Amino acid sequence: MKLFAALVLGVLLTSCGATVAVDYEKQTDWSPYSNYQFYPNIDSGLSELDNKRIKKAIDSAFVMTKYERGENPSFLINFYAQEALSNSRNTIGLGMGGGGGNVGVGGSVGIPIGGPTIEQQITIDFIDAQKDQLIWQAIVDCRLKEKATPEQKDAHYLKVIQKALKKFPPKN
Numbered sequence: 437m438k439l440f441a442a443l444v445l446g447v448l449l450t451s452c453g454a455t456v457a458v459d460y461e462k463q464t465d466w467s468p469y470s471n472y473q474f475y476p477n478i479d480s481g482l483s484e485l486d487n488k489r490i491k492k493a494i495d496s497a498f499v500m501t502k503y504e505r506g507e508n509p510s511f512l513i514n515f516y517a518q519e520a521l522s523n524s525r526n527t528i529g530l531g532m533g534g535g536g537g538n539v540g541v542g543g544s545v546g547i548p549i550g551g552p553t554i555e556q557q558i559t560i561d562f563i564d565a566q567k568d569q570l571i572w573q574a575i576v577d578c579r580l581k582e583k584a585t586p587e588q589k590d591a592h593y594l595k596v597i598q599k600a601l602k603k604f605p606p607k608n
Contacts, residue, residue: 474513
């Protein structure tokens, strides 16, 4: 029984994390970019509370960097998300079998662990404020529990945004 409990705990702890894909203009000189502001009309497809969580996570990720939120931004930040509800991919398999002679019979069943999850694809765009051109983009694929608490959502968005912004600015 202890082995079974350890196996279940191991599966839950090693479930897939967020994956991040980044794209940017290779010739961009990143040195002039220091101040940012959020795009005035963000239509993210998320709730207003989740928009606030993402903005707070971005501000937190930039705290110990040279990037500051300011009045005359050198770049603007926009973000949007696509969501789909899916059943948990984690299952425990139970099986039984038996046989004798040249005959064998077996059966198994997968029992889902957890509950439904929300598959999210969050896109973060950095736009040059003067040229109105996209200069950097991160696309994050992640999962969130359908019935996540506000604290779980705070932690989720903080983790996801920090992982995405580790890749900014690009190392040329």
